[in-house]
Structure formats: C-alpha cells, structure tokens
Amino acid sequence: MSLLEVKNLTRSFGGLTAVNDVSFSLEEGELISVIGPNGAGKTTLFNLITRFDQVDSGQIIFNGEDITNLGPELLVGRGMARTFQHGRVFGNLSVLDNVLVGAHSRLSAVRPRIPFPLLGALGETLLALLRPKRVQEEEEALRAEAFEILALFNDRLIPRADQPTYSLSYANRRRTEIARALASRPKLLLLDEPTAGMNPTETAEMLELIRLLKNQGITILLIEHKLSLVMQLSDRVIVMDEGHVIAHGLPEDVRHDPRVIEAYLGHSSQTSRPESELEEDLQVRV
Amino acid sequence: MNIFFDQTINGLVIGNIYALMAVGLALIFGTANLINFAHGSVYMAGAYVGWTCVTYFGFPLFLTFLVVMLFCALLGMLIERVGLRPLQNSARIAPLLATIGISFILDQLAQIIFSPQPLALPPLISTKRFSLGATSIGVLDILIASVSLISGALLYVFLRYTRMGWAIRATAQDRDAAQQMGVDVNRVNQVTFAIASALGGLSGMLVAMYFNVLTPTMGFQAGLKGFAAGLIGGLGNVPGAIIGSLLLGLIESYGVALLGSSYRNLFAFVILLVVLVLKPNGIFSKGRQLPPEPMTGTFIASSKPVQIPRSVLIGVSVLAFLLPIISNNYWLSVFTTALLYGILALSLTLVAGTAGLMSIGHAGLLAIGGYTSALLSLRLGLPFALALLLAACVTAILGMLLVMPAFRLRGHYVSIATIGIGEIVSLTILNWESLTGGPVGLMNIPPPSLFGFEFYSNRSLYWLSLVLLLGLALLQWQLVRSHIGRTLRAIREDEVAAQAYGINLNRYKGIAFAASGFIAGIAGVILTHSYTYINNETFNNTISVLALTMVILGGRGNIIGSILGAGLLIVIPELLRDVLGESFIVYRMLLYGLLLVLFVRWRPQGLLGTV
Ligand SMILES: Nc1ncnc2c1ncn2[C@@H]1O[C@H](COP(=O)(O)OP(=O)(O)O)[C@@H](O)[C@H]1O
Ligand SMILES: [Mg+2]
Numbered sequence: 001m002s003l004l005e006v007k008n009l010t011r012s013f014g015g016l017t018a019v020n021d022v023s024f025s026l027e028e029g030e031l032i033s034v035i036g037p038n039g040a041g042k043t044t045l046f047n048l049i050t051r052f053d054q055v056d057s058g059q060i061i062f063n064g065e066d067i068t069n070l071g072p073e074l075l076v077g078r079g080m081a082r083t084f085q086h087g088r089v090f091g092n093l094s095v096l097d098n099v100l101v102g103a104h105s106r107l108s109a110v111r112p113r114i115p116f117p118l119l120g121a122l123g124e125t126l127l128a129l130l131r132p133k134r135v136q137e138e139e140e141a142l143r144a145e146a147f148e149i150l151a152l153f154n155d156r157l158i159p160r161a162d163q164p165t166y167s168l169s170y171a172n173r174r175r176t177e178i179a180r181a182l183a184s185r186p187k188l189l190l191l192d193e194p195t196a197g198m199n200p201t202e203t204a205e206m207l208e209l210i211r212l213l214k215n216q217g218i219t220i221l222l223i224e225h226k227l228s229l230v231m232q233l234s235d236r237v238i239v240m241d242e243g244h245v246i247a248h249g250l251p252e253d254v255r256h257d258p259r260v261i262e263a264y265l266g267h268s269s270q271t272s273r274p275e276s277e278l279e280e281d282l283q284v285r286v
Numbered sequence: 287m288n289i290f291f292d293q294t295i296n297g298l299v300i301g302n303i304y305a306l307m308a309v310g311l312a313l314i315f316g317t318a319n320l321i322n323f324a325h326g327s328v329y330m331a332g333a334y335v336g337w338t339c340v341t342y343f344g345f346p347l348f349l350t351f352l353v354v355m356l357f358c359a360l361l362g363m364l365i366e367r368v369g370l371r372p373l374q375n376s377a378r379i380a381p382l383l384a385t386i387g388i389s390f391i392l393d394q395l396a397q398i399i400f401s402p403q404p405l406a407l408p409p410l411i412s413t414k415r416f417s418l419g420a421t422s423i424g425v426l427d428i429l430i431a432s433v434s435l436i437s438g439a440l441l442y443v444f445l446r447y448t449r450m451g452w453a454i455r456a457t458a459q460d461r462d463a464a465q466q467m468g469v470d471v472n473r474v475n476q477v478t479f480a481i482a483s484a485l486g487g488l489s490g491m492l493v494a495m496y497f498n499v500l501t502p503t504m505g506f507q508a509g510l511k512g513f514a515a516g517l518i519g520g521l522g523n524v525p526g527a528i529i530g531s532l533l534l535g536l537i538e539s540y541g542v543a544l545l546g547s548s549y550r551n552l553f554a555f556v557i558l559l560v561v562l563v564l565k566p567n568g569i570f571s572k573g574r575q576l577p578p579e580p581m582t583g584t585f586i587a588s589s590k591p592v593q594i595p596r597s598v599l600i601g602v603s604v605l606a607f608l609l610p611i612i613s614n615n616y617w618l619s620v621f622t623t624a625l626l627y628g629i630l631a632l633s634l635t636l637v638a639g640t641a642g643l644m645s646i647g648h649a650g651l652l653a654i655g656g657y658t659s660a661l662l663s664l665r666l667g668l669p670f671a672l673a674l675l676l677a678a679c680v681t682a683i684l685g686m687l688l689v690m691p692a693f694r695l696r697g698h699y700v701s702i703a704t705i706g707i708g709e710i711v712s713l714t715i716l717n718w719e720s721l722t723g724g725p726v727g728l729m730n731i732p733p734p735s736l737f738g739f740e741f742y743s744n745r746s747l748y749w750l751s752l753v754l755l756l757g758l759a760l761l762q763w764q765l766v767r768s769h770i771g772r773t774l775r776a777i778r779e780d781e782v783a784a785q786a787y788g789i790n791l792n793r794y795k796g797i798a799f800a801a802s803g804f805i806a807g808i809a810g811v812i813l814t815h816s817y818t819y820i821n822n823e824t825f826n827n828t829i830s831v832l833a834l835t836m837v838i839l840g841g842r843g844n845i846i847g848s849i850l851g852a853g854l855l856i857v858i859p860e861l862l863r864d865v866l867g868e869s870f871i872v873y874r875m876l877l878y879g880l881l882l883v884l885f886v887r888w889r890p891q892g893l894l895g896t897v
Pocket of ligand 2: 042044
C-alpha cells in the first residue's frame with residue numbers, strides 16, 4: 001500500500017489553474033522530487049496535501065485514510081510534517097523551543113485524551129500548572145530528543161539552541177525548520193526548497209542530511225530547484241509545469257525528457273533566475 | 287405607521303452623519319491600511335471647535351463649518367505625522383496602538399479645556415418642520431442631508447478627476463505599485479488624513495447639533511460605530527461605507543423605537559461583531575476571506591528580555607510586605623491600587639503579550655468579575671472567599687465564550703472585536719437593570735473578608751492584594767514556562783506554522799482567555815469589594831487602554847514587566863501630584879496617552895523586553 005496517494009488533484013485561483021489534475025503515489029521509504037519552473041504549482045500542491053488549501057476536486061489518501069477534508073492541524077499527529085518555502089520559524093522562540101513545538105502532537109502525559117474539549121483544556125492547564133512527575137519526565141525526554149535532532153546538523157544549531165531564531169542566519173533558520181519537522185517523528189516529510197538561498201557547502205551538507213533521513217526510513221516529498229541534488233537523491237522525479245505533471249519517472253529518464261528541457265528553457269526568460277544557475281542545475285555532477 | 291416613517295427619516299439622517307465618519311475611516315483604511323482609532327477623537331474635536339466658534343465667537347453656521355473642517359484637517363495631518371509616518375516600518379500593530387494613544391490624549395485635552403461635563407449648543411437654526419404626508423422633516427434634517435450629499439459629491443469629484451485623487455485611488459489599490467509609479471505615499475496619506483478628518487469633524491459638529499449635547503468622550507463609541515458602518519459595506523470601500531452607514535442608521539432608529547434609546551449603541555456593536563466574524567469583507571462580499579494580512583512577520587518586537595536575578599525579586603517582595611510599617615494610609619491605598627492594577631496587567635499580558643491577541647476590552651472582564659461576586663454576596667449572601675472563587679471562574683468562562691467568535695480573527699481585527707465585546711458587556715450591564723441595577727449600580731457591597739476577618743483597613747487590603755498578586759504571578763509564570771506558554775508564543779509568532787505542528791488554535795486561545803479572565807476576574811472582585819460600589823461606568827474603556835499601556839510599558843508577555851508597568855503608571859502620577867500640586871491630577875490620563883505613543887515609537891519592546 002502506498003503511503004500517500006494523490007488522485008486527480010485540481011485547484012484554481014480565479015482563472016488560473018495552479019494544480020491541474022495531478023495524480024501520483026508515494027511508496028513507503030521512497031523519495032520523490034517535484035521539480036518545475038517557478039509558478040508551476042509545486043507549493044500549491046504541497047498546500048493541498050498538507051490541507052492548508054482546499055482542493056477543488058480530487059482526493060488525497062494518506063496511510064490508507066482519506067484526508068481530503070481534514071484540517072491542517074490534524075495531519076502531524078498522523079505522521080505528516082512539512083517545511084515552508086519562505087521559512088516560517090517562530091522568530092521570538094529559541095531554537096530549542098521551535099523544535100519542541102514540533103513535538104507538540106506527541107505530548108501525551110500533559111494532554112489527557114478527554115472527549116470534551118472544555119474539560120480537556122482544563123485538565124491540560126491543571127497538569128501544566130501542577131507538573132506531576134510524568135509530565136516533567138515527558139518534557140525532559142522531549143528536550144533530550146530535541147538535542148539529538150539538533151545534533152544532526154553538526155554544530156550548526158547546538159551552540160545556538162537558546163538563541164531566538166530571528167537572530168540566526170537564513171540557512172540556520174531553514175535548518176531549524178527541518179529540525180522542528182523532525183521532532184514530530186514524521187512518516188512523511190514534505191520539504192519545500194530546503195536549500196533555497198544556501199551556498200554550495202551548505203547545500204552539500206543539506207544533501208547529506210536528506211540522504212541520512214531517507215536512510216532512516218522517512219518517506220520524503222521534496223521540492224527542489226538544484227537539479228544536481230535532485231538527481232542524486234530521488235527515487236523518482238515529478239516534473240510540473242503550469243499546473244500539469246509533464247513528466248514522471250526515474251531521474252535519468254526525466255533529465256533527458258525533451259518536454260522537461262523545453263519547460264525549463266522555455267520559461268527561463270520569464271524567471272529571474274540567471275542562465276548560469278539554470279545550466280548548473282541541468283548539469284548533473286555525480 | 288407614522289412612527290415608522292419618522293424613524294425612517296431619523297435613521298437616514300443619522301446614517302448620513304455616520305457616513306461622514308465612515309467614509310473618512312474607509313479612505314484611511316484604503317491608503318494607509320490602518321484602522322485609525324483617533325478618528326473618533328477628531329469627530330469629538332470637531333464638535334468642540336464648532337461649539338467654541340458658535341458660543342465664543344458667535345460665528346454664523348457656514349463659517350463655523352469651515353473652521354471646524356479646517357481645524358480637523360490640520361489635526362488629521364498631525365495625527366498622520368505622529369501616529370503613522372514614523373511607524374511605517376514597525377510591526378503593523380504599532381500605528382494602531384499609536385492612534386489609540388493619540389485618541390486618549392485628545393479626549394483628555396478636551397476634558398481639561400472644556401471640563402468633563404456635557405455641553406449644549408444654543409439653537410442655531412430654525413426648528414420649523416415641514417409636513418411630508420405621514421411624517422415631517424425638520425430644517426436640521428435637511429441641512430444634515432445636504433451637507434453630507436454635498437461633501438460626498440465633492441469627494442467623488444476630487445477622487446475621480448484630480449491628480450491627487452488619482453494618486454489616492456492608486457495607493458489604495460496597490461501601495462507598492464503606486465510608489466513605483468512615483469506616487470509620494472506619505473503625501474497621499476497626509477491628504478487622505480486631512481480630508482477624512484475634515485469630514486469626521488464635520489460629522490461631530492452635526493451630531494452635536496442633532497442631539498444638542500457634547501461630551502469629551504463622545505468620540506470613542508462614535509469612532510467604533512463609524513468603523514462598524516464601514517465594515518458592513520466592506521472595509522476601505524467608500525460607496526460601501528455610505529450604504530453601511532445608512533443601513534446602520536436605519537437599524538438603530540427602528541431598534542431604538544422598539545426597545546428604548548439606551549439600546550442605541552448596542553445594535554452597532556452587535557452588528558460590528560457579527561459582521562466581523564461572519565462576513566469580514568462586508569455583507570456584499572461572497573467569501574469569508576479576510577483582507578490580506580502579512581503572511582509572515584510578527585506583531586511582536588524582537589528583543590531580548592531583561593533578566594532579573596531571583597534574589598532581587600525575593601528582596602523586593604519582602605520589602606513590599608514590610609512597606610505598611612513605614613507607609614502612611616494615603617500611600618498605602620495608592621500602592622494597593624497599583625497591586626490590583628498589577629493583577630489586571632498580568633491578566634492582559636497573557637493574551638496581548640504571550641498569545642499576541644491585542645485585547646482592548648479587558649475592563650469588561652473586571653466588570654464581569656465585580657458584578658458576579660457583588661451579586662453573589664448581596665443576593666445569595668455567599669461568603670467572600672466563595673464569591674471570589676466563583677466570580678473568577680464565571681469571568682474565565684464568560685471571557686472565553688464572549689471572545690471565542692473572534693478567535694478566527696487576527697491582528698487589528700482582534701483589537702476591534704475585543705473593543706466591541708467590551709462595549710457590549712458594558713451596555714448589557716447598563717440595560718439589564720433587574721440584575722445589575724443599571725446606571726444606579728449596586729451599593730453596600732461587603733468588604734473582602736476571610737474566615738470572619740474583614741479586610742477593611744488599608745493595611746489588610748494592601749496585604750491581601752500583595753498576596754494575590756504574587757500568587758497569581760507565580761501561577762502565571764508556571765503556566766508560561768510550560769508547554770502552554772510555548773504553544774501560545776508559537777501561535778503569536780505564526781498561526782500557520784503552529785497549525786502545521788498540530789496546534790489547535792482555538793483550544794489554546796481559549797485557554798489563554800480563560801486564564802486571563804480568571805486573573806482579571808479576581809482583580810475586578812477585589813476592586814469592587816474595596817469600593818463597596820459598582821456601576822456600569824466603574825470599569826470603562828479608559829481602564830482597558832490604561833491596562834494596555836501598562837503591558838506595553840513593561841514589555842509584552844513579560845510578567846514582571848506588567849507588574850512594573852502597573853506600578854509605574856499608578857505611582858508616578860501620585861508622585862507628580864505631590865511635587866506639582868493637586869491640579870496635576872487632571873493631566874494624569876494625558877501622561878498615559880503620551881507614554882503609549884512614545885513607547886510604541888521609541889521602545890516597542892517595553893522596559894523589560896518582550897518575552
Ligand atoms: N493563494 C493564491 N491566490 C492566487 N494565486 C495563487 C495563490 N497561490 C498560488 N497562486 C498562483 O498559483 C501558481 C502556482 O504557484 P506556486 O504553487 O507557488 O508555484 P511554485 O511553488 O511551483 O513556484 C502561481 O501562478 C501563483 O501565482
Ligand atoms: Mg514554490
């Protein structure tokens with residue numbers, strides 16, 4: 001059974017169909033990259049899957065469950081976590097607190113499962129105030145785990161664990177965002193341009209990290225412009241243009257697909273990305 | 287049937303007056319993307335300038351109108367210069383807070399210059415009425431209708447056919463694009479404020495003539511009503527503002543005819559809330575989408591909070607306990623007030639600071655707490671401690687339920703909604719006479735007592751307040767450092783990202799408002815029982831703004847900061863009174879408004895920093 005199944009997904013904004021009849025499925029442990037020129041509809045696709053946007057038609061099945069009409073806050077508990085293209089860390093929270101928020105859905109000792117929302121909230125408040133041993137232990141365990149996650153980023157984040165994220169570099173904020181997603185122990189991780197704005201060294205580091213996560217068994221859906229990274233990591237690649245999937249297959253096949261080259265080069269005059277970067281993208285460095 | 291026609295004429299006339307207000311608010315919202323809270327004060331200023339022209343200088347009516355408009359236009363330009371222009375790169379809530387401060391200052395100035403007592407205008411025009419079939423229409427009605435029609439027509443011509451009008455429309459449509467096309471946005475804002483304020487002032491003068499009464503606080507509710515009218519038709523949309531105003535005028539007139547005039551403002555605020563929650567783009571819009579707020583970027587100034595060593599805190603607390611030994615009774619009662627306002631500020635900083643929901647209706651919570659325990663004590667004879675606990679719980683629950691419809695709102699809209707809720711609470715208290723005693727209020731409320739001991743002396747009341755403040759501060763500290771505090775701060779920083787990590791926004795906002803209500807309820811109970819008296823004016827909107835000033839002064843979300851803010855704002859005016867003499871006390875409120883404006887501009891993170 002596939003972990004994620006997307007069936008005939010469509011979403012229009014006024015006259016513009018940002019995602020047009022997109023279907024694919026993602027097997028457990030697989031890494032699929034979604035590539036395509038700016039405005040192709042990749043982020044919109046992510047927003048639909050993660051339920052931040054309403055679908056016009058189509059169906060999303062995650063882990064055997066139809067999630068097409070669930071609210072966005074219900075997905076992380078089911079094992080789906082995402083990052084945002086433009087970075088949405090909690091600026092005034094420390095790196096550590098950002099990661100702990102990522103583990104919010106896993107709090108159980110302090111969040112009693114009471115069916116009545118009012119009573120549940122009251123119970124949660126009282127437990128937070130009284131801090132019985134179980135609650136303290138849970139918080140301690142999550143803290144220790146948060147440091148383990150931060151350690152995945154070498155010494156980029158650990159020394160800054162107590163600093164507010166607004167004071168971090170752009171790359172470190174992106175790393176924090178990934179750390180936050182990992183804290184939810186996701187089955188499926190959706191990364192929206194994780195290396196945007198990073199230099200080659202930082203990009204190489206990110207590549208290693210994603211490879212590590214993949215080896216740990218996390219299923220990953222990746223939006224990425226840097227094709228070298230895509231080619232090295234992906235099991236399959238989906239190419240989108242103007243809302244459609246124009247190609248779908250193994251990285252090697254997709255790379256030589258004339259429609260893909262045409263989509264990229266055909267749009268290059270409209271995008272603000274410099275030619276050189278584009279060529280670099282299309283050249284696969286192994 | 288006659289009454290129906292009479293009320294229709296009334297409603298349309300009042301609607302015309304609201305339209306003058308609402309159009310100005312719409313213009314400013316359009317170009318500056320700001321809900322201008324000072325607009326109501328400009329309206330009040332218009333009325334007082336008009337009054338001065340008529341009674342002091344004996345100006346004819348036409349000249350009076352011109353002077354009013356000119357004065358208010360200048361005032362509007364000043365507001366733009368002080369409250370908006372320097373804050374364009376600050377958090378988006380900053381100009382809103384600044385205009386609240388400015389409106390506070392203007393209202394207080396009017397009280398100082400003209401006294402808080404209502405003034406009346408001499409008859410300015412004939413009271414002759416023309417019969418119109420089943421109903422009749424007065425000269426004043428015709429004057430108001432023609433003034434607003436002429437202003438509306440002039441405004442239309444200006445916006446449509448002049449270069450500046452084009453620039454205003456361009457800025458309203460897309461500020462960045464207009465700027466790129468060479469539009470001087472600051473100049474556009476200035477002109478917009480001038481025009482809007484001239485119309486607002488004119489509206490104030492006409493209202494003063496219509497109801498024949500002026501008070502320094504007349505602007506607050508009027509501004510909110512102008513905003514409600516604009517909201518009905520869709521914010522920032524001039525024709526919508528006019529239609530909304532006429533509708534609001536009609537609804538109010540029919541409602542008053544059915545229920546009585548003390549209900550007048552209740553309609554506007556209930557409509558405000560309903561429209562805000564259900565149709566935030568106005569009743570003619572289709573979707574439920576709010577006008578765009580910035581995607582990311584927080585409403586909180588980035589800062590590192592000042593760390594205060596625990597030993598200092600303990601030391602200060604011990605000194606506070608010893609204070610009654612050296613302090614005289616007068617100062618002790620000042621300090622007690624400071625402690626109780628400290629509890630209020632604590633409560634507000636939880637929602638406005640930690641959770642980032644800029645509530646400006648917190649006085650409503652004090653009132654709910656105060657009335658509940660007063661009624662429990664007076665009607666049911668419950669002992670004080672039980673009444674206190676029950677009242678705090680009732681305030682927690684009501685506070686949460688009342689604000690719940692507004693949970694889906696963000697940024698400015700939360701502030702507007704909570705002001706509306708605060709006014710609704712106050713007007714409900716006024717009108718529910720069988721329970722609350724209406725404007726007479728409740729008297730002979732017993733002083734706080736515990737196991738037979740009455741906290742009657744200044745000393746005992748001081749100690750009681752100190753214990754409660756410290757206990758609640760510790761409780762709040764425990765809450766804020768738990769996962770709930772972390773979650774609330776995450777919601778404040780970015781609701782979308784918070785949702786992505788499984789945070790149920792309503793649940794945690796509910797917890798924040800309930801906890802805040804619990805704490806504010808306690809402050810309301812102690813204040814009420816120590817006054818032994820409460821009516822609908824005891825906890826008015828001035829107190830809400832004062833509490834907000836305390837919170838901003840101390841640093842939002844900062845527990846110690848909020849207590850410090852309350853202490854400073856209560857104690858400093860008394861010190862100044864000692865130095866400058868009794869007459870200073872009238873300037874107290876002025877100081878509050880000034881501090882709010884200065885801090886928003888120069889130290890948005892407050893004295894001790896945002897947490
Ligand atoms: N909320 C929205 N409202 C209107 N148009 C949108 C919205 N979100 C995205 N779009 C449009 O949908 C298209 C696809 O955008 P997006 O999914 O962000 O592309 P990508 O991530 O592939 O660069 C773009 O043309 C964009 O302008
Ligand atoms: Mg994108």
